[in-house]
Structure formats: structure tokens, C-alpha cells
Amino acid sequence: MDAGSRPRLVPKAMLKRDKVRDADLLLLPERVVKLNTSGAAILRLCDGSRTVQELVERLEEEFGATGLTDDVLTFLRDAQDQGWVVAG
Numbered sequence: 001m002d003a004g005s006r007p008r009l010v011p012k013a014m015l016k017r018d019k020v021r022d023a024d025l026l027l028l029p030e031r032v033v034k035l036n037t038s039g040a041a042i043l044r045l046c047d048g049s050r051t052v053q054e055l056v057e058r059l060e061e062e063f064g065a066t067g068l069t070d071d072v073l074t075f076l077r078d079a080q081d082q083g084w085v086v087a088g
Contacts, residue, residue, distance in 0.1 A: 001052065001077050003069065005087035008048030013084055015043055026084060033084075038063075042075055048088050052076060 001007065009015070014027045024040035026033040035043065041062065045055045056069050079085045 001073060001080055001087045003051065003053040003056075003073070005052050005076075006048050006050065007046040007052065007055075007076050007080070007085045007087050009043065009046055009085055010083060015040065028084070038071075039075060042072060043079070043084070046076075046085050 012029055016025045016027055017023075018025050024035040024037075026035055026043065038059075041059060042055065045058060050058070052073060053069070056072050059072065060066055060068050076085060076087075080087060
């Protein structure tokens with residue numbers, strides 16, 4: 001996974017907003033992962049149409065931050081290791 005990769009959720013994964021618990025969840029077979037705000041924001045953008053660099057630019061705009069590339073790449077690499085996303 002690098003800045004030019006186009007990450008997407010694996011086919012078996014689905015993002016869901018649990019309004020009762022006020023939490024974002026990643027639903028996988030036999031597993032549910034409660035996501036923090038930034039993790040949910042990153043995964044929501046992982047549809048295979050954007051590069052990691054494009055994700056970073058959008059997140060920096062959304063959160064009014066700069067220098068997020070390393071953090072986003074670390075998260076996506078971990079997500080890939082967990083089997084949540086694949087790089088295109």
C-alpha cells in the first residue's frame with residue numbers, strides 16, 4: 001500500500017452507523033469492529049475510485065488538518081493486514 005494505491009473494502013465487509021450506540025461499525029463475517037471517527041472517515045472513502053493521496057487530501061480538507069499521509073498509510077496498511085481492505 002502506497003500513496004498511489006486505490007484501496008477498497010473487501011467484498012465481505014460493510015460499514016454501518018449504529019445510531020443506538022452512536023458508533024461506526026465495520027461488519028465482517030463473524031466479527032464486528034467498532035471504529036473511531038478517523039478510522040470510519042478513512043474507510044468510508046475506500047471504494048477503489050480514489051488513490052491514497054486523494055483520500056488524504058479529502059481528509060485534510062474535511063478535518064482542517066495537514067500532514068496526514070503517514071497516519072492514513074499506517075491505518076490502511078494495518079487494515080489491509082487485518083483483511084478489511086485491499087489495494088488496487
